[in-house]
Amino acid sequence: SQTIHQWPATLVQPVGSPLSLECTVEGTSNPNLYWYRQAAGRGLQLLFYSVGIGQISSEVPQNLSASRPQDRQFILSSKKLLLSDSGFYLCAWSVRKGREPQHFGDGTRLSIL
Amino acid sequence: GDSVTQMEGPVTLSEEAFLTINCTYTATGYPSLFWYVQYPGEGLQLLLKATKADDKGSNKGFEATYRKETTSFHLEKGSVQVSDSAVYFCALSPTANNAGNMLTFGGGTRLMVKP
Numbered sequence: 239s240q241t242i243h244q245w246p247a248t249l250v251q252p253v254g255s256p257l258s259l260e261c262t263v264e265g266t267s268n269p270n271l272y273w274y275r276q277a278a279g280r281g282l283q284l285l286f287y288s289v290g291i292g293q294i295s296s297e298v299p300q301n302l303s304a305s306r307p308q309d310r311q312f313i314l315s316s317k318k319l320l321l322s323d324s325g326f327y328l329c330a331w332s333v334r335k336g337r338e339p340q341h342f343g344d345g346t347r348l349s350i351l
Numbered sequence: 352g353d354s355v356t357q358m359e360g361p362v363t364l365s366e367e368a369f370l371t372i373n374c375t376y377t378a379t380g381y382p383s384l385f386w387y388v389q390y391p392g393e394g395l396q397l398l399l400k401a402t403k404a405d406d407k408g409s410n411k412g413f414e415a416t417y418r419k420e421t422t423s424f425h426l427e428k429g430s431v432q433v434s435d436s437a438v439y440f441c442a443l444s445p446t447a448n449n450a451g452n453m454l455t456f457g458g459g460t461r462l463m464v465k466p
Contacts, residue, residue: 244394270452281458282395282440287451295451328394332452337383337402337444340454342394 240265244329244343252351257302257316259346261329264310269331271312272340273304276326288312289334324350353378357441357457364464370428372460374415374441377422382443384408384417384424385454389438398426398439436464 241264251257263269273285284297286304294304301320305313312329326347330340358373376382383402387395399408404419415426424441441457 282456284453287453289451330395334452336450336452337446338452339383339385339397339400339444340452341397342387345392345394347392 240331240341242329242331242341242343244327244346246346247344248347248349250349250351251319253321254318257314257319257323257348259314259327259329259348261312261314261343262310263331266310266331266333268309268334270334270340271306271310272330272332273312273314274328274330276328276345278325282328285314319350321350324348353382353443353445353455355441355443355455355457357439357460359458360438360461362460362462364431364462366433366464366466367430368464370426370431370435370462372426372439372441372462374424374426374457375422376424376441376443376455378443378445378455380446381419382445384415385442385444386413386415386424386426387440387442387456389440389459391437395440431462431464433464433466436462438462 272287274282288306328345329343332340354377385400386398388398389395399410401408401417406417413428438459438461440459442454
């Protein structure tokens with residue numbers, strides 16, 4: 239069966255520090271991969287998605303970037319964090335064909351001090 | 352563009368009460384429809400899905416029927432438990448121009464069940 243792993247689960251970072259969140263998927267090949275952000279008590283905001291290695295689409299201009307160095311690895315990064323980057327970050331995967339559900343990881347709670 | 356509208360919460364119920372969370376959508380063609388549940392501090396879990404008109408998705412006592420004529424996918428449960436307290440998201444995956452299998456989510460509805 240397929241599984242998705244995100245780490246770390248919780249992260250506290252100072253303003254201006256760099257960020258790297260990692261997501262890996264097991265048990266499937268050529269998945270679509272996604273990064274979402276969820277502000278406290280709010281809905282989901284799609285940040286990036288990827289349909290293949292090195293292929294990244296950005297949905298919202300921001301202080302963040304994403305990379306996909308391997309088929310089942312998706313990384314969310316920032317060079318200098320802002321207070322507004324605080325939130326709950328979720329990684330998700332889906333099969334390539336449309337009309338299928340996405341499957342989410344457990345999320346990373348990021349607090350910026 | 353596509354959109355999903357959910358009733359605003361929080362919805363507060365007593366244990367064993369009947370639950371309905373309304374979801375309506377706007378999309379061309381025949382999208383797939385999903386309900387996700389998010390427990391506190393966790394990611395989203397797929398609760399149920401339906402892929403064509405009149406399909407009924409069901410899981411863990413929850414049900415939702417794909418109503419094309421009313422563009423709705425309301426979530427129901429006959430008897431809620433305290434453990435059902437969570438945020439519920441309705442979502443759709445459109446039929447056209449969706450190479451990335453993008454989902455459109457509703458804003459989420461918080462359910463609180465009191466003993």
